[in-house]
Amino acid sequence: MAATEQMPLVQLVNISKQFPGVLAVDTVSLDIFPGEVHVVAGENGAGKSTLMKLLSQVERPSAGKVLLNGQEVAFVNPQHAQRLGIAMVYQEFALAPHLTVAQNIVLGRESTRFGRIDKRAEVEQARRLLQQVGLKIDPGRIVSTLSVAEQQMVEIAKALDIEAKLVIMDEPTATLTDQEIAHLFSVIRGLTVQGIAVFYISHRLDEIFQIADRVTVMRDGKVVATLPRSDLDQQKLIRLMVGRDIHNLYPKPASEFGSVMLRVEGISRRGILHQCSFEVRAGEILGFAGLIGSGRTELARAVFGADPIDAGSIWLEGKRLSINSPVDAIAAGIGYLTEDRKRDGLAMTLDIAQNITLANLPTVASWIDLRKEERIALRARDRLKIRTPSVHRKVAVLSGGNQQKVIVARWLETQARVLFFDEPSRGIDVNAKSELFELIGTLASEGRAIVLISSYLPELINMCDRLIVLHEGRITGELQRGEFTEERIMTLATGITEGVML
Amino acid sequence: MKDTIGSTNEAISHEATPVPREQSTGQRTIVLRVRERLGDFIAQGTAAGALIVVFIFLSFASPVFLTSNNLINIIEQNTVTAVIALGMTFVIITAGIDLSVGSTAAMTGVLGVELVAHGWNWPQALLVAVLAGGVVGLGNGLLISFARLNPFITTLGMMTVVRGLTDVYTNAVVVVGPSSVLGPDNFGVIGLGKIAGIPVALMILVVLSVLAYFLLSHTRLGRYTYAIGSNQEAARLSGIPVRKYLLAVYVILGLLTGLAGMIAVSRLGIGEPNFGIGLELDVIAATVIGGASLFGGQGTIIGTLLGVFLIGLIRDGSVLLDINDFMQNVIIGVVIWLAVLWDQFRRRRISSLSS
Numbered sequence: 001m002a003a004t005e006q007m008p009l010v011q012l013v014n015i016s017k018q019f020p021g022v023l024a025v026d027t028v029s030l031d032i033f034p035g036e037v038h039v040v041a042g043e044n045g046a047g048k049s050t051l052m053k054l055l056s057q058v059e060r061p062s063a064g065k066v067l068l069n070g071q072e073v074a075f076v077n078p079q080h081a082q083r084l085g086i087a088m089v090y091q092e093f094a095l096a097p098h099l100t101v102a103q104n105i106v107l108g109r110e111s112t113r114f115g116r117i118d119k120r121a122e123v124e125q126a127r128r129l130l131q132q133v134g135l136k137i138d139p140g141r142i143v144s145t146l147s148v149a150e151q152q153m154v155e156i157a158k159a160l161d162i163e164a165k166l167v168i169m170d171e172p173t174a175t176l177t178d179q180e181i182a183h184l185f186s187v188i189r190g191l192t193v194q195g196i197a198v199f200y201i202s203h204r205l206d207e208i209f210q211i212a213d214r215v216t217v218m219r220d221g222k223v224v225a226t227l228p229r230s231d232l233d234q235q236k237l238i239r240l241m242v243g244r245d246i247h248n249l250y251p252k253p254a255s256e257f258g259s260v261m262l263r264v265e266g267i268s269r270r271g272i273l274h275q276c277s278f279e280v281r282a283g284e285i286l287g288f289a290g291l292i293g294s295g296r297t298e299l300a301r302a303v304f305g306a307d308p309i310d311a312g313s314i315w316l317e318g319k320r321l322s323i324n325s326p327v328d329a330i331a332a333g334i335g336y337l338t339e340d341r342k343r344d345g346l347a348m349t350l351d352i353a354q355n356i357t358l359a360n361l362p363t364v365a366s367w368i369d370l371r372k373e374e375r376i377a378l379r380a381r382d383r384l385k386i387r388t389p390s391v392h393r394k395v396a397v398l399s400g401g402n403q404q405k406v407i408v409a410r411w412l413e414t415q416a417r418v419l420f421f422d423e424p425s426r427g428i429d430v431n432a433k434s435e436l437f438e439l440i441g442t443l444a445s446e447g448r449a450i451v452l453i454s455s456y457l458p459e460l461i462n463m464c465d466r467l468i469v470l471h472e473g474r475i476t477g478e479l480q481r482g483e484f485t486e487e488r489i490m491t492l493a494t495g496i497t498e499g500v501m502l
Numbered sequence: 503m504k505d506t507i508g509s510t511n512e513a514i515s516h517e518a519t520p521v522p523r524e525q526s527t528g529q530r531t532i533v534l535r536v537r538e539r540l541g542d543f544i545a546q547g548t549a550a551g552a553l554i555v556v557f558i559f560l561s562f563a564s565p566v567f568l569t570s571n572n573l574i575n576i577i578e579q580n581t582v583t584a585v586i587a588l589g590m591t592f593v594i595i596t597a598g599i600d601l602s603v604g605s606t607a608a609m610t611g612v613l614g615v616e617l618v619a620h621g622w623n624w625p626q627a628l629l630v631a632v633l634a635g636g637v638v639g640l641g642n643g644l645l646i647s648f649a650r651l652n653p654f655i656t657t658l659g660m661m662t663v664v665r666g667l668t669d670v671y672t673n674a675v676v677v678v679g680p681s682s683v684l685g686p687d688n689f690g691v692i693g694l695g696k697i698a699g700i701p702v703a704l705m706i707l708v709v710l711s712v713l714a715y716f717l718l719s720h721t722r723l724g725r726y727t728y729a730i731g732s733n734q735e736a737a738r739l740s741g742i743p744v745r746k747y748l749l750a751v752y753v754i755l756g757l758l759t760g761l762a763g764m765i766a767v768s769r770l771g772i773g774e775p776n777f778g779i780g781l782e783l784d785v786i787a788a789t790v791i792g793g794a795s796l797f798g799g800q801g802t803i804i805g806t807l808l809g810v811f812l813i814g815l816i817r818d819g820s821v822l823l824d825i826n827d828f829m830q831n832v833i834i835g836v837v838i839w840l841a842v843l844w845d846q847f848r849r850r851r852i853s854s855l856s857s
């Protein structure tokens with residue numbers, strides 16, 4: 001798709017960004033052609049997002065310049081970048097949740113007649129743009145009622161509205177299901193046909209190969225290589241991203257099961273979960289598969305006591321538990337790592353040690369034993385390889401992978417024998433991911449029962465001993481290791497094979 | 503399964519992405535400790551710096567300022583604010599707020615005086631007044647933690663209700679008790695007296711501050727206060743009984759407010775139903791100037807005390823330098839802005855460091 005003869009749409013020339021103490025982007029030069037999908041790949045912290053923020057003028061470069069159609073552009077602010085035709089689709093969406101779809105699409109550029117907003121024109125324009133991105137929804141819908149995928153399409157429609165020549169997407173598939181991703185990719189191809197260039201940030205290997213025309217790999221703020229997709233294979237890409245070979249993304253030790261650790265019978269929650277039953281053995285990794293909204297997270301939260309249930313019973317090692325709140329579940333030996341560690345996992349203003357001991361504070365008659373706390377934290381740091389020079393740093397300064405390890409450490413401190421991991425690899429780079437999965441395997445082989453929830457099928461297929469698949473709050477099937485195929489899982493996850501929708 | 507968590511230092515040595523390790527595990531220097539807690543230190547340092555600058559300025563600008571009478575006066579005048587601010591620090595760290603403290607201090611003061619007027623001795627009256635403050639805090643806490651009302655609205659309502667009840671009871675007229683009990687030789691000692699030359703109010707404040715400090719930084723209650731303010735859902739999912747601790751925090755503030763109301767009575771000798779109008783704002787301002795964040799998760803006792811006395815010095819200095827009363831408020835308002843601006847500035851610096 002990239003026409004190499006023509007002039008690049010945008011060129012970044014020797015651009016750098018210095019943050020206090022960190023050179024986040026280090027003399028990077030890159031270009032992108034009209035109609036091209038240029039993937040910027042790299043681990044978290046490689047400088048991809050910062051680079052894109054420079055382009056969308058959210059941040060100002062410390063050195064270097066940006067050329068648009070051969071002309072140097074001035075750095076003013078994100079609105080200026082928009083006027084130049086550079087639109088950014090954010091990782092966390094930048095839509096106003098209480099406004100309608102149409103109001104969001106034209107936000108900041110409302111057409112007015114004598115100072116009055118022309119609502120009809122607004123809705124018309126929105127409808128036209130929504131059609132372009134293949135979204136069949138009423139422009140009058142309130143944005144907060146849309147799914148994540150739909151909101152993303154609204155963001156893209158917004159980019160079309162400003163007649164963007166370059167659209168930047170920062171890990172757009174992080175929270176999408178496979179079908180939604182397929183739709184997104186077809187919309188992206190639609191954009192490139194119109195001559196729109198797309199910078200696509202990702203570290204998901206499979207989608208890089210699906211969507212890229214060219215791939216630039218970044219590491220430690222520098223460009224390691226820029227190559228056409230045809231010159232890359234998976235191993236080579238990983239090597240470039242990580243700087244070394246990773247032979248196995250999913251190191252799974254051989255399992256040895258003990259007796260049934262956790263048994264759940266007939267859990268129901270009106271409108272959300274219907275008669276869900278399952279069991280996990282000691283040493284086993286059980287996967288929950290299903291589309292987003294299928295009830296995977298809700299089932300885990302119900303067992304953990306985070307949400308109330310209407311019916312059902314929970315048994316641990318043959319003893320029936322009475323779980324009314326997380327307090328009860330934790331006391332019984334159940335732990336739950338939430339799917340969004342920033343929103344409901346970490347206390348960001350507390351330090352690493354304080355986060356580790358949050359669920360099991362070492363106290364003597366209500367007084368915190370600060371020395372013991374430090375010992376616990378240091379031991380956890382060494383065991384889980386949490387990369388920090390000190391356990392008294394704010395947890396906010398850690399990378400995603402290390403933050404996840406802090407939460408794992410928290411649950412290990414509670415002596416949990418059953419651990420639910422809800423989307424544990426989200427926002428974690430390749431290297432940290434294989435480490436995390438290795439850890440999950442180890443935790444299982446030490447005799448814990450593990451439940452792994454993931455939207456990313458390769459994770460489930462490679463890590464789990466057994467899978468249950470959910471659809472609309474019901475368990476629609478169970479698969480043993482060896483029976484796993486993406487097709488079988490998706491068939492169960494969609495309820496039936498029909499109904500390909502966004 | 504604890505035994506499985508072995509300590510293996512060598513595991514770190516073959517990491518793929520090396521991190522700068524300033525120090526080896528065992529020998530962490532004071533410098534490093536300071537750096538880890540830099541955020542808190544900067545906030546307190548700024549408030550302390552401002553306090554020192556104002557102090558030095560006033561020492562030169564006014565001949566009266568450095569007299570022991572004036573300094574004692576500053577301490578005594580700000581004890582009420584400081585005692586309430588200790589409790590407010592807890593509440594603000596949970597990302598809450600309490601606007602009802604001014605009204606509650608007035609109510610408990612009036613109540614205490616009334617009890618004395620009905621023949622109670624002052625320790626009994628003091629105890630009941632403190633407990634009455636605790637009851638108001640309990641009301642706030644129940645509405646906030648169990649009925650899940652917003653703290654601002656809850657305590658705004660409580661502020662009006664308590665002030666209203668006090669006015670209904672007193673008809674908005676000062677209540678008095680026998681001066682034999684409330685006079686400067688008896689109950690008045692608490693607010694105005696000295697033992698061995700040290701103001702009793704200062705002793706009370708020091709004892710309460712030390713208690714509050716230890717409560718906040720060395721106990722389960724304190725840790726959970728920070729955790730709830732930092733991320734309430736994370737706290738709940740970590741098995742912290744969030745509601746119970748929220749309730750406790752508002753009750754603590756209520757008890758301290760009840761005590762503060764009686765300290766005010768001890769200074770004034772009467773029960774003044776109009777006492778403490780706007781006091782909540784001084785208390786909140788002091789807490790924020792001392793580095794607490796209204797978004798929760800941050801704040802220290804030392805910072806709050808620095809904030810209280812910075813405001814106290816500005817008020818005292820304004821009187822000494824004959825600055826218009828209304829102008830004082832303008833100055834304090836500007837100081838609040840500066841404190842919050844500075845706070846945002848350092849927060850952005852820290853967050854840009856981490857990205």
